[in-house]
Amino acid sequence: xxxxxxxxxxxxxxxxxxxxxxxxxxxxxxxxxxxxxxxxxxxxxxxxxxxxxxxxxxxxxxxxxxxxxxxxxxxxxxxxxxxxxxxxxxxxxxxxxxxxxxxxxxxxxxxxxxxxxxxxxxxxxxxxxxxxxxxxxxxxxxxxxxxxxxxxxxxxxxxxxxxxxxxxxxxxxxxxxxxxxxxxxxxxxxxxxxxxxxxxxxxxxxxxxxxxxxxxxxxxxxxxxxxxxxxxxxxxxxxxxxxxxxxxxxxxxxxxxxxxxxxxxxxxxxxxxxxxxxxxxxxxxxxxxxxxxxxxxxxxxxxxxxxxxxxxxxxxxxxxxxxxxxxxxxxxxxxxxxxxxxxxxxxxxxxxxxxxxxxxxxxxxxxxxxxx
Numbered sequence: 001x002x003x004x005x006x007x008x009x010x011x012x013x014x015x016x017x018x019x020x021x022x023x024x025x026x027x028x029x030x031x032x033x034x035x036x037x038x039x040x041x042x043x044x045x046x047x048x049x050x051x052x053x054x055x056x057x058x059x060x061x062x063x064x065x066x067x068x069x070x071x072x073x074x075x076x077x078x079x080x081x082x083x084x085x086x087x088x089x090x091x092x093x094x095x096x097x098x099x100x101x102x103x104x105x106x107x108x109x110x111x112x113x114x115x116x117x118x119x120x121x122x123x124x125x126x127x128x129x130x131x132x133x134x135x136x137x138x139x140x141x142x143x144x145x146x147x148x149x150x151x152x153x154x155x156x157x158x159x160x161x162x163x164x165x166x167x168x169x170x171x172x173x174x175x176x177x178x179x180x181x182x183x184x185x186x187x188x189x190x191x192x193x194x195x196x197x198x199x200x201x202x203x204x205x206x207x208x209x210x211x212x213x214x215x216x217x218x219x220x221x222x223x224x225x226x227x228x229x230x231x232x233x234x235x236x237x238x239x240x241x242x243x244x245x246x247x248x249x250x251x252x253x254x255x256x257x258x259x260x261x262x263x264x265x266x267x268x269x270x271x272x273x274x275x276x277x278x279x280x281x282x283x284x285x286x287x288x289x290x291x292x293x294x295x296x297x298x299x300x301x302x303x304x305x306x307x308x309x310x311x312x313x314x315x316x317x318x319x320x321x322x323x324x325x326x327x328x329x330x331x332x333x334x335x336x337x338x339x340x341x342x343x344x345x346x347x348x349x350x351x352x353x354x355x356x357x358x359x360x361x362x363x364x365x366x367x368x369x370x371x372x
Contacts, residue, residue: 001193004234004260006252008167010048010129012233013039014157014224017054018174019240026062027055027090036094038246039134043100047250048129050164052137052157053091059083084138091136101133106140112159119315125164154220158227158235169228170249171221172240177257178218180205197229197259222259229261279330281310281337282319283344283363290322293329294371299362300331302351305344312337314359320369331369334360 005011015035022028039049057076060083061069070076084104091102105125111117128135139156154171161169181189195202206219218237225235238245238256249255285293289304300320312318313336320329335343335355340363343354348361 001254001258002252003236003249003254004194004258005168005170005236006250008234008250009046010050010164010166011042011168011170011250012050012052012157012161012164012166013170013172013246014052014153015054015172015240016153016174017058019172020053020055021058021062025058027059027086029090029094032090033094033097035246036091036098036134038244040095040098040100041247042250043132043134045250048166050125050129050135050137050160050166051091052153052160053087054138054153056080056083056087056138059086087138088136091134095134102136103128103133105135105137107137107156107160108140111140112163116313118163122163125160129164152220154224155227158224161228161233162231165231166233169224169233169235170246171224171235171237172245173218173221173237174239174241175218175237176239177237177255178202178205178222178259192257193254194258194260197225197235197261202259225259229259232261232264234261235259279310279319280312280316281308282321282327283308283333283340284321285323285328287323290328293320293369297366299366300329300364300369301348301361302340302343302346302363303348305340305363308337308340308344310337314339318364320364327372329369329371331364333364334362 020028020031020035035051039051042049057069057079060079060081061067063082063086064079066079070079084106088102088104095102105121107121111121125135137156137160139153157169157171160166176191178192179189180192183189192202192205202222203219206217206222221237225237228235236249236256236258238249242248242255245255283300283305284307285300286304286306289300292298292304293300306323310318312333314334315332317330318333319327320331322328333340339355343351343363346354351361352358
């Protein structure tokens with residue numbers, strides 16, 4: 001059996017607290033250096049990597065002299081605020097050794113629930129990847145509340161996977177993977193090497209919290225895999241104690257538990273667009289734009305749009321209609337309805353002149369469009 005993520009071009013890697021801290025006593029700088037080395041090598045091989053890292057609370061606990069993870073929210077917020085300072089500095093130092101920069105991204109659930117902030121976060125992450133910068137992502141624990149906090153970085157990793165439409169999610173922990181039962185209690189438990197993400201039996205196999213340092217457990221990892229699979233991303237749950245685990249996974253070696261998405265990434269995204277029930281508007285195409293989409297596999301440019309109906313925002317699903325009023329495609333539009341009206345029939349190089357800025361030269365990129 002080979003690794004299901006060997007061909008992935010964009011991966012989200014989540015490392016747990018136990019893999020980046022000295023048993024909760026601050027950051028393990030040697031471990032961080034190893035993760036940076038592996039990620040740098042993947043980058044040199046043409047992979048895009050986003051790192052979701054725990055460790056801020058543990059680092060804050062160490063600096064504040066707290067022996068156990070606090071339960072009060074305000075104490076967690078304070079520990080995170082203190083620990084973020086050391087965590088960011090440590091990662092930047094490690095990646096600089098390989099000629100790369102790191103960027104800190106702090107997210108809350110509100111950032112991904114609000115459409116505008118969701119799109120802004122996605123644009124920022126994609127830009128960082130284009131600049132060869134490693135995004136180091138963490139929950140914004142210093143301001144999160146009970147109502148908006150993710151609760152664990154496994155969930156955050158899955159949400160980031162969907163956000164950037166990554167091909168795979170790698171969840172690294174201090175366990176070899178998912179077992180049929182808790183191996184600490186059941187000596188007959190065996191490793192689940194391959195299964196379908198979302199299989200209800202997986203949740204029954206998963207146990208509870210495994211460490212006093214972290215906040216997750218195997219159940220959060222199983223649920224994260226199910227969430228990531230909605231955008232077509234495969235998930236691997238593996239031990240971060242395995243030597244060079246990331247490089248071996250990407251070289252094709254099967255390690256840990258592989259949880260497969262039912263459909264490929266692009267197929268899942270396009271199926272979602274095709275089945276979208278809340279189409280917020282329509283763009284009417286001329287004959288040239290219709291032909292470009294249907295026959296030439298091109299993106300939709302503003303110059304090919306003759307009219308706009310509805311009230312939609314940037315990033316929402318709209319219908320593409322031919323001159324005869326027939327819907328031929330749906331896609332995620334790069335401009336709002338009011339912006340689209342201002343740039344329709346215009347060549348792409350005039351977008352900035354008309355709007356004062358440019359989000360993209362295409363109205364709808366081919367990758368975000370599905371023909372009907």
